[in-house]
Amino acid sequence: MEPNETLTWEDVVLRRVRPEFADELHELIEDGREHIASWMPWAAEQTYQDTVDFLARSVASWDSGETFNYSIFVDGRLVGGTGMMTRRGPGTLEIGYWLHPDAVGRGIVTRACRAQIAAAFALPGIERVEIVHDAANTRSGAVPARLGFTEVERVPTDTRSKNHTGLDVVWRLNRSGATVS
Numbered sequence: 488m489e490p491n492e493t494l495t496w497e498d499v500v501l502r503r504v505r506p507e508f509a510d511e512l513h514e515l516i517e518d519g520r521e522h523i524a525s526w527m528p529w530a531a532e533q534t535y536q537d538t539v540d541f542l543a544r545s546v547a548s549w550d551s552g553e554t555f556n557y558s559i560f561v562d563g564r565l566v567g568g569t570g571m572m573t574r575r576g577p578g579t580l581e582i583g584y585w586l587h588p589d590a591v592g593r594g595i596v597t598r599a600c601r602a603q604i605a606a607a608f609a610l611p612g613i614e615r616v617e618i619v620h621d622a623a624n625t626r627s628g629a630v631p632a633r634l635g636f637t638e639v640e641r642v643p644t645d646t647r648s649k650n651h652t653g654l655d656v657v658w659r660l661n662r663s664g665a666t667v668s
């Protein structure tokens with residue numbers, strides 16, 4: 488059970504992450520570090536070796552069926568990262584995402600999610616897709632709202648940072664309610 492290694496939605500192309508993306512991916516993270524790290528603390532101190540290690544872990548976790556990480560390309564340029572994770576349990580895939588600041592405000596992540604939702608519901612046994620974000624991360628929350636997800640719960644977490652409130656919002660799209668067009 489695994490999605491295709493390349494997914495497309497209009498101009499957005501998702502490619503399974505590969506070790507050879509390391510230089511381009513790290514340059515993107517360095518250039519957008521402040522924006523990305525505002526909600527993804529790993530980006531604050533990410534070294535080149537951390538990026539290499541992330542890509543190696545991504546290869547292994549794709550092969551074990553645990554996490555399906557993609558790089559996001561528009562017009563052939565890398566602009567961000569996304570992926571589908573199984574950590575929320577059987578029958579569920581959770582989508583995560585980030586963009587370089589220059590790519591924000593164009594609907595790119597919304598289209599990246601549409602591609603992944605279609606891929607997720609094409610997999611046998613996947614009944615729901617979820618998106619989780621900190622309660623104060625309103626730009627992130629606007630993505631599932633735009634895609635017709637329903638907010639299902641708010642859960643306290645240990646994640647604390649300058650911006651994080653420590654309250655996660657969980658959004659869900661059920662297979663039966665999914666119209667990805």
Ligand SMILES: CC(C)(COP(=O)(O)OP(=O)(O)OC[C@H]1O[C@@H](n2cnc3c(N)ncnc32)[C@H](O)[C@@H]1OP(=O)(O)O)[C@@H](O)C(=O)NCCC(=O)NCCS
Pocket residue numbers: 522523525526527584585586587590591592593594595596597598619620621624626627629630
């Ligand atoms: C979360 C994040 C990816 C959202 O980025 P985004 O650009 O707002 O999301 P999208 O790519 O879906 O674009 C939506 C925006 O493009 C606009 N847009 C333009 N064309 C569009 C289209 N065809 N379809 C949808 N939206 C479109 C929307 O109106 C919206 O802009 P607005 O918020 O000013 O109204 C981005 O803010 C980010 O990288 N944040 C840092 C990392 C992060 O928080 N990750 C999530 C952790 S849970």
